[in-house]
Amino acid sequence: MNTILRPARLAGLAAVGAVLATVVTGTVASAAEPVAAAPATVECGQYWDADFNTNGVNIRSGPGTGYAVVGAGYVGDKIDICTSTSGTFVDCGGGRRSDWWDEIINRRTGVRGFISQCFVNYER
Structure with missing residues (x-):
């Protein structure tokens, strides 16, 4: 007896295969890996340029200092305060x-957060 696999049956078999692949490997099989999107442009109504x-610098x-670290900055990275x-x-x-902190955006990485004024060179 010949078995004809219809589209609905093929889809069902593909779903079973994906579940089995997940159970065996611990990862979900996919046709393509997602591509990371470019960082969104973040603005703050900048009033000061610095680095x-x-x-x-955390x-x-x-x-x-009790807040989570969300990024790091390096000499030469320009920031918007x-x-x-x-x-x-x-x-x-x-x-x-100093107990003064600036909310900044690191222009190189797009990371927005706070840094102590101890670690800022003010340019204007």
Whole structure:
């Protein structure tokens, strides 16, 4: 006896195969991997241009060291400063401390977050 596989039956078999592939490999089989989208343009009504004065500056989700790190900045990365606010104190070095934090956008990476003013070179 010859079996004819109709489109509905083929679709069902493909679904079963995908489930089995997931169970065996732990990953979902797909025809194509998604392509990462380019970072969205983020704006803040910039009022100040600046850059980082130290490499590896943590960009945080809020104005303090207790907030999550959302990115990093490096000397030469230009930043837009959106706002300034007070937060936790940071030792700037040379006996100087600051509790002022800038909400910034790193132009190189598009990451938006907060950095201590200890780590900013202001350009204007």
